Amino acid sequence: MLNSGVFVLNDSRDTPGERTAFCVLGRPRGGTTMASRMLEAAGVFMGENMPVTAEDPDFAGLLKDAHPDSAAFNALVEKRNAAHSRWGFKAPFRHHWHLLDRLENVRFLVVFRDVLAVANRNRISANAELVTSMLANIELERKIVDYVAKST
Secondary structure: OOOOOOOOOOOOOOOOOOOEEEEEEOOOOOOHHHHHHHHHHOOOEOOOOOOOOOOOHHHHHHHOOOOOOHHHHHHHHHHHHHHOOEEEEEEOOOOOHHHHOOOOOEEEEEOOOOHHHHHHHHHHHHOOOHHHHHHHHHHHHHHHHHHHHHHO
């Protein structure tokens, strides 16, 4: 038995369409930057003027808000669709699930990482309390799994 660490849901064997959006989902400090940079290296437009975290400033500004502006999100999606045949963004946030349902021909790359490893990284870089961070990460991971389950 071989565990590659990768699992494809809804593998339709179809290739992405002419216009394809890629959305990198995961917990903060859970590996989403690496996944985003890999898509970028493969030629997928992931944003401009991105910081070291590889979060597109245009999407990051919208999606970090507790009540993201859906009209602004839709306008940004249309702008990206018009400018790029394959584009994407990294979304390690908590308040945007309903907006993702609006993306057409989207491919989700969902990153999962050990809860302790993420919490320990939060402890080191953000002075977070380890157990509190673990509990928060478990809750966020549950939301991600719920979204993936609903989308399959």
